[in-house]
Amino acid sequence: MKIENIKSQFPIFSKKINGKPLVYLDSSNSSQKPMCVINRLNDFYKNEFSNIGRSIHSLAINATNKFEETRTSVKNFINAKFKEEIIFTKNATEAINLVATTFGQQNIRKGDEIIITELEHHSNYVPWHFLRETRKAIIKFAPIDDDGDIVIEKLQKLITSKTKIIAVTHLSNVTGTIVPIKEIVEIAHKKNIPVLVDGCQGVPHIDVDVADLDCDFYAFSGHKVYGPTGVGILYAKKKWLERLPPYIGGGAMISEVKKDKIIYAPLPEKYEAGTMPTAEVITFNESIKFVQSIGMNNLMKHEKEITNYTLEKLRKINSVKIIGNPKNKAGVIAFTIKGIHPHDIATILDEDGVAIRAGHHCCQIFHEKMNLIATARASIGIYNTKDDIDMLCKAIENCRKIFDLK
Amino acid sequence: MDLKQLYQDIILEHGKSPRNLGKCEGYSHEAKGYNPLCGDKVHVYLKSDNEKKVESLTFEGEGCAISLASASIMTELIKGKSFEEAKEIMNAFLNMIKNTSEIRSNHLNEDQKTKLMSLSGVKQFPMRVKCATLSWHTLVSAIENKKEEINTEKLDK
Numbered sequence: 001m002k003i004e005n006i007k008s009q010f011p012i013f014s015k016k017i018n019g020k021p022l023v024y025l026d027s028s029n030s031s032q033k034p035m036c037v038i039n040r041l042n043d044f045y046k047n048e049f050s051n052i053g054r055s056i057h058s059l060a061i062n063a064t065n066k067f068e069e070t071r072t073s074v075k076n077f078i079n080a081k082f083k084e085e086i087i088f089t090k091n092a093t094e095a096i097n098l099v100a101t102t103f104g105q106q107n108i109r110k111g112d113e114i115i116i117t118e119l120e121h122h123s124n125y126v127p128w129h130f131l132r133e134t135r136k137a138i139i140k141f142a143p144i145d146d147d148g149d150i151v152i153e154k155l156q157k158l159i160t161s162k163t164k165i166i167a168v169t170h171l172s173n174v175t176g177t178i179v180p181i182k183e184i185v186e187i188a189h190k191k192n193i194p195v196l197v198d199g200c201q202g203v204p205h206i207d208v209d210v211a212d213l214d215c216d217f218y219a220f221s222g223h224k225v226y227g228p229t230g231v232g233i234l235y236a237k238k239k240w241l242e243r244l245p246p247y248i249g250g251g252a253m254i255s256e257v258k259k260d261k262i263i264y265a266p267l268p269e270k271y272e273a274g275t276m277p278t279a280e281v282i283t284f285n286e287s288i289k290f291v292q293s294i295g296m297n298n299l300m301k302h303e304k305e306i307t308n309y310t311l312e313k314l315r316k317i318n319s320v321k322i323i324g325n326p327k328n329k330a331g332v333i334a335f336t337i338k339g340i341h342p343h344d345i346a347t348i349l350d351e352d353g354v355a356i357r358a359g360h361h362c363c364q365i366f367h368e369k370m371n372l373i374a375t376a377r378a379s380i381g382i383y384n385t386k387d388d389i390d391m392l393c394k395a396i397e398n399c400r401k402i403f404d405l406k
Numbered sequence: 407m408d409l410k411q412l413y414q415d416i417i418l419e420h421g422k423s424p425r426n427l428g429k430c431e432g433y434s435h436e437a438k439g440y441n442p443l444c445g446d447k448v449h450v451y452l453k454s455d456n457e458k459k460v461e462s463l464t465f466e467g468e469g470c471a472i473s474l475a476s477a478s479i480m481t482e483l484i485k486g487k488s489f490e491e492a493k494e495i496m497n498a499f500l501n502m503i504k505n506t507s508e509i510r511s512n513h514l515n516e517d518q519k520t521k522l523m524s525l526s527g528v529k530q531f532p533m534r535v536k537c538a539t540l541s542w543h544t545l546v547s548a549i550e551n552k553k554e555e556i557n558t559e560k561l562d563k
Contacts, residue, residue, distance in 0.1 A: 339422075341470035343444055347412065347531060359444055373445035373468060402413055403422075403471075 003302045006294070007383045009034040020353030023391045027381030028173045028201055028332050029357055030223045033287075040286040041228055044279045052278050053252055063278060070285040071268070077288050078218065079209040080235050084267035087234040087241070088281050092200045093123040095219035095234035096167070098271065099196055100127035102244040103165060110136040113162040117142040117150050118369050119172045119179070122362040124198040128167060138162070144369065148175030148324025156187050166195045170202030170218075174363050174377065175324030176307070176332035178206060181213050189214070194240070200224055204381075205303060205330045207296040210235050222280070226382075227287035230277035241267050248273040291382075299382055306380050307331040310389045317396055319405055323375050331380030334361070337396070340403050342376040348402060349376075352395035412527035412534075413471065416479075421471030426481035430462040439544030439556035441536050446473045450544045459488050463545075470537050476525055477541035483518050489549050496542045502526055503538055536561075 007013050010032045013022055024032055050059035052067045074086045089095045114128045118141050131137040142155035166188050171178050181197055188195045194216035202208050203220040210218050217240065222231030246253055246264050250273035256263040264270050291299065310333055314320050323334040337345055346358035357377045360367045367373065378392060433451040440447050446469030453462035463481045467474065484492045491513040498511040499522060507526045509519045528538045536558040544556045
């Protein structure tokens with residue numbers, strides 16, 4: 001598939017926003033959907049719909065098979081060892097909550113320590129904060145430097161005999177920092193500490209191999225990988241899923257129910273209670289195929305090119321400051337314009353059809369560290385082109401004109 | 407919606423050079439406001455010796471052009487008004503932003519109404535309404551001597 005033709009596969013780009021062609025630079029928030037994904041969801045409801053699981057009829061058997069096919073695709077996509085190491089949730093947030101809750105219940109006692117970093121999205125902080133509240137755990141923040149890189153030596157120094165888990169993002173949704181997960185896992189495993197990786201921005205933009213990373217848990221969301229909303233994925237090493245207690249109780253996650261005892265279902269059903277987002281999980285297989293048809297290496301190469309082009313162009317505009325300068329940067333570019341608040345930037349850019357995000361991007365800890373109240377953020381997806389970036393820069397110039405900046 | 411209707415000259419000008427910035431001398435009332443979604447902060451200082459009339463009104467704050475302009479225009483219009491008039495003007499302002507697009511108040515002259523009307527454009531931008539209303543809610547909190555910080559996420563939508 002040719003990268004240049006990719007945009008045409010996304011029907012939303014034939015729509016006009018405020019009378020202008022859409023320049024979508026908010027893929028870190030959620031990606032747009034290609035036609036094959038939209039069609040699959042429609043087709044499933046039109047021709048194949050049934051719940052999965054125990055029904056014996058043909059539609060149910062087909063739906064169950066398709067659901068499991070997605071599980072196998074995900075397993076292969078991130079190179080997990082076993083299919084039952086893939087648990088479907090409603091989003092990555094729920095996946096992290098699943099681990100924090102069940103791991104906390106079993107392993108966290110008063111005074112135990114959890115290490116996270118100053119780069120984390122709120123969804124990889126708040127679930128651990130619950131353990132601070134309910135189990136009197138201590139949360140330690142591994143610091144970042146001015147470039148937005150985690151200072152590994154300082155993280156290492158935070159580890160004590162009380163450290164029970166390390167939770168860290170794979171790719172920052174503000175600075176685009178690609179975190180050296182393998183290195184962190186090696187350090188942690190030497191002390192027998194498990195590592196959870198928030199891979200929300202990882203999976204859509206870099207080649208993820210959980211066997212190689214050797215992390216214990218890896219969470220991500222389908223909707224950022226050109227898939228439907230409502231699908232989250234938790235990868236966890238089998239030993240953890242077997243050892244930890246279940247999370248949500250209900251149908252499908254049990255194998256035997258008596259008045260005096262309940263036996264839980266084997267993996268992966270143990271963690272998939274109730275009716276799942278059946279159609280969305282089945283559709284997500286199409287998203288994986290879409291990404292695979294492009295090829296992860298081609299995708300990364302294209303996004304790198306667009307990212308470098310964006311950085312180069314933005315640096316030429318007076319008063320634009322790019323936040324963070326990490327060693328290894330993906331296509332997430334937070335910036336400020338001196339004299340214009342990020343919310344004003346976002347509103348004015350929107351009028352030119354340019355969709356960016358403004359605010360703290362669910363990373364208040366990062367913004368506080370950098371003494372920033374808010375930033376504007378342009379984030380890149382597979383469909384973005386250099387023309388999009390030229391439009392972004394033109395819209396920023398317009399913004400500067402409205403605010404009369406020299 | 408033409409963007410120029412939101413970022414009118416008067417808003418840009420007030421946003422760039424807000425009036426009545428800082429702490430007014432001998433202030434008797436104060437209140438803080440915060441919008442946790444975008445980080446906008448405002449701190450209103452009001453001087454009133456008789457608990458009836460706003461003798462002086464100033465603010466400190468950080469935020470977007472809309473929130474700074476709104477706070478700046480507010481301090482200009484409310485100074486010299488009675489507490490009751492101030493509350494009435496705030497209700498008229500909120501009503502304009504949320505419902506009518508016009509300003510109905512007996513306590514403002516036409517020039518002052520025009521100034522306030524410059525903020526009516528936010529009506530078209532639901533995500534930005536709180537930018538415009540934060541300082542006004544904070545003012546009422548100051549008048550009523552409420553201790554708790556105004557938080558836009560805890561106000562009625």
